[in-house]
Amino acid sequence: xxxxxxxxxxxxxxxxxxxxxxxxxxxxxxxxxxxxxxxxxxxxxxxxxxxxxxxxxxxxxxxxxxxxxxxxxxxxxxxxxxxxxxxxxxxxxxxxxxxxxxxxxxxxxxxxxxxxxxxxxxxxxxxxxxxxxxxxxxxxxxxxxxxxxxxxxxxxxxxxxxxxxxxxxxxxxxxxxxxxxxxxxxxxxxxxxxxxxxxxxxxxxxxxxxxxxxxxxxxxxxxxxxxxxxxxxxxxxxxxxxxxxxxxxxxxxxxxxxxxxxxxxxxxxxxxxxxxxxxxxxxxxxxxxxxxxxxxxxxxxxxxxxxxxxxxxxxxxxxxxxxxxxxxxxxxxxxxxxxxxxxxxxxxxxxxxxxxxxxxxxxxxxxxxxxxxxxxxxxxxxxxxxxxxxxxxxxxxxxxxxxxxxxxxxxxxxxxxxxxxxxxxxxxxxxxxxxxxxxxxxxxxxxxxxxxxxxxxxxxxxxxxxxxxxxxxxxxxxxxxxxxxxxxxxxxxxxxxxxxxxxxxxxxxxxxxxxxxxxxxxxxxxxxxxxxxxxxxxxxxxxxxxxxxxxxxxxxxxxxxxxxx
Numbered sequence: 001x002x003x004x005x006x007x008x009x010x011x012x013x014x015x016x017x018x019x020x021x022x023x024x025x026x027x028x029x030x031x032x033x034x035x036x037x038x039x040x041x042x043x044x045x046x047x048x049x050x051x052x053x054x055x056x057x058x059x060x061x062x063x064x065x066x067x068x069x070x071x072x073x074x075x076x077x078x079x080x081x082x083x084x085x086x087x088x089x090x091x092x093x094x095x096x097x098x099x100x101x102x103x104x105x106x107x108x109x110x111x112x113x114x115x116x117x118x119x120x121x122x123x124x125x126x127x128x129x130x131x132x133x134x135x136x137x138x139x140x141x142x143x144x145x146x147x148x149x150x151x152x153x154x155x156x157x158x159x160x161x162x163x164x165x166x167x168x169x170x171x172x173x174x175x176x177x178x179x180x181x182x183x184x185x186x187x188x189x190x191x192x193x194x195x196x197x198x199x200x201x202x203x204x205x206x207x208x209x210x211x212x213x214x215x216x217x218x219x220x221x222x223x224x225x226x227x228x229x230x231x232x233x234x235x236x237x238x239x240x241x242x243x244x245x246x247x248x249x250x251x252x253x254x255x256x257x258x259x260x261x262x263x264x265x266x267x268x269x270x271x272x273x274x275x276x277x278x279x280x281x282x283x284x285x286x287x288x289x290x291x292x293x294x295x296x297x298x299x300x301x302x303x304x305x306x307x308x309x310x311x312x313x314x315x316x317x318x319x320x321x322x323x324x325x326x327x328x329x330x331x332x333x334x335x336x337x338x339x340x341x342x343x344x345x346x347x348x349x350x351x352x353x354x355x356x357x358x359x360x361x362x363x364x365x366x367x368x369x370x371x372x373x374x375x376x377x378x379x380x381x382x383x384x385x386x387x388x389x390x391x392x393x394x395x396x397x398x399x400x401x402x403x404x405x406x407x408x409x410x411x412x413x414x415x416x417x418x419x420x421x422x423x424x425x426x427x428x429x430x431x432x433x434x435x436x437x438x439x440x441x442x443x444x445x446x447x448x449x450x451x452x453x454x455x456x457x458x459x460x461x462x463x464x465x466x467x468x469x470x471x472x473x474x475x476x477x478x479x480x481x482x483x484x485x486x487x488x489x490x491x492x493x494x495x496x497x498x499x500x501x502x503x504x505x506x507x508x509x510x511x512x513x514x515x516x517x518x519x520x521x522x523x524x525x526x527x528x529x530x531x532x533x534x535x536x537x538x539x540x541x542x543x544x545x546x547x548x549x550x551x552x553x554x555x556x557x558x559x560x561x562x563x564x565x
Contacts (some may be wrong), residue, residue, distance in 0.1 A: 067080065
């Protein structure tokens with residue numbers, strides 16, 4: 001058959017398929033996706049998120065090789081042999097680029113990360129900021145490629161959220177569907193980042209959605225598997241960290257030691273988080289006093305990192321080389337302690353200086369160094385009752401990571417899947433449980449929830465606390481002239497006494513006012529027009545206490561149905 005005829009035949013075959021795809025898209029937009037369609041969306045989002053995570057990782061490696069001559073697996077060793085002026089200036093120039101990007105494309109000069117994804121899931125129907133998210137991904141790539149001391153997982157999670165947000169907006173997804181799509185994207189990104197499908201699925205449930213509803217599990221698991229496949233197509237089935245030898249654990253004898261390690265890891269995690277928040281406050285105060293433009297802040301942080309990296313090149317990048325050395329016991333006690341302190345300072349400078357990146361990989365580095373130092377001491381005190389030193393590094397890595405994330409289940413599984421060693425599960429779980437319990441008392445549940453609370457977004461106490469702050473009184477407001485409304489004279493009298501609610505108030509304000517005044521209803525007054533502040537009060541409605549309570553109860557029921565359905 002001639003080529004032209006084959007082309008025309010192909011076009012005739014494709015036209016009906018295109019029409020069917022358009023018809024399916026219109027149906028999803030009008031009626032919402034069916035279960036099968038949703039699973040297909042989950043598969044596509046998992047592939048997209050996994051590809052984004054893989055591209056982000058390869059981009060960082062390419063930039064590191066171009067600048068330092070090595071990627072993160074050997075970066076610390078290579079950087080130690082480079083000229084000091086190169087190590088000093090590269091992070092500063094990278095910080096300058098980050099500052100200019102964030103100043104141009106974000107309203108607050110702040111990198112978007114996991115905390116913003118949690119906020120989007122809880123408050124914005126599963127949507128995240130797209131423009132700011134793309135700028136943050138670029139800023140984080142530059143940060144990690146030029147010597148920043150942070151992790152790649154936070155930016156990847158938000159970048160995956162940008163993908164799911166685009167899909168949710170395209171199909172006009174409901175808030176519940178939008179949140180599930182966001183969970184799928186997060187699962188695919190985390191699974192692809194760590195080659196860890198189980199942990200990726202649980203990360204989405206435990207940290208982002210903050211529930212384990214059965215209806216969300218299947219699509220999230222599909223996305224996690226898809227993301228893992230993307231990773232394995234590039235890297236095969238290898239684990240991120242390989243232990244040199246099988247770990248020998250005398251568990252019952254060493255149980256008190258792992259409990260003590262968990263408590264120490266909780267203190268280390270809390271100190272690390274408080275150090276980051278303290279650095280952020282200090283940097284903000286210094287920039288305010290100096291009056292310098294905000295884009296200079298990451299550049300100054302990069303200059304400080306470069307100065308530290310000259311004697312301590314292990315702080316550069318994600319830190320996989322240092323983590324692998326700690327897990328295999330190739331670092332001594334003094335070196336481990338010094339490396340941990342310097343790494344904590346470098347992470348505080350990076351994140352407090354508004355450079356890009358996440359917190360999880362630095363927490364793994366800190367945990368492995370903490371666990372190794374503890375293990376060296378513990379095994380030297382009672383060598384006849386001790387197993388291998390590197391099991392303590394293994395448990396410490398999970399303990400600090402879990403305490404920082406506030407996610408003991410998914411973090412423990414991430415550690416297992418990162419190393420491929422499932423025989424030490426009891427040790428890891430013991431340390432993880434105690435570190436999470438202690439750190440949650442010292443900070444606001446987790447690093448991410450504390451970040452949100454510092455921005456005035458309180459999610460740690462649950463929906464009964466944040467739901468009323470999201471709902472406005474307008475839907476429950478009755479007209480002042482309706483048949484069920486109190487008399488106009490009574491409403492006017494209450495308003496004149498200041499017993500009223502401003503128009504547009506949120507439900508938490510209304511409920512607190514009802515509780516304080518003991519009134520069954522309150523008038524709603526409009527804001528005065530500009531230049532008419534002394535004019536008469538204009539009553540636009542009335543809110544009854546029972547209506548406010550009914551709206552709050554309905555919102556709680558809908559949230560509970562989503563979380564337990």
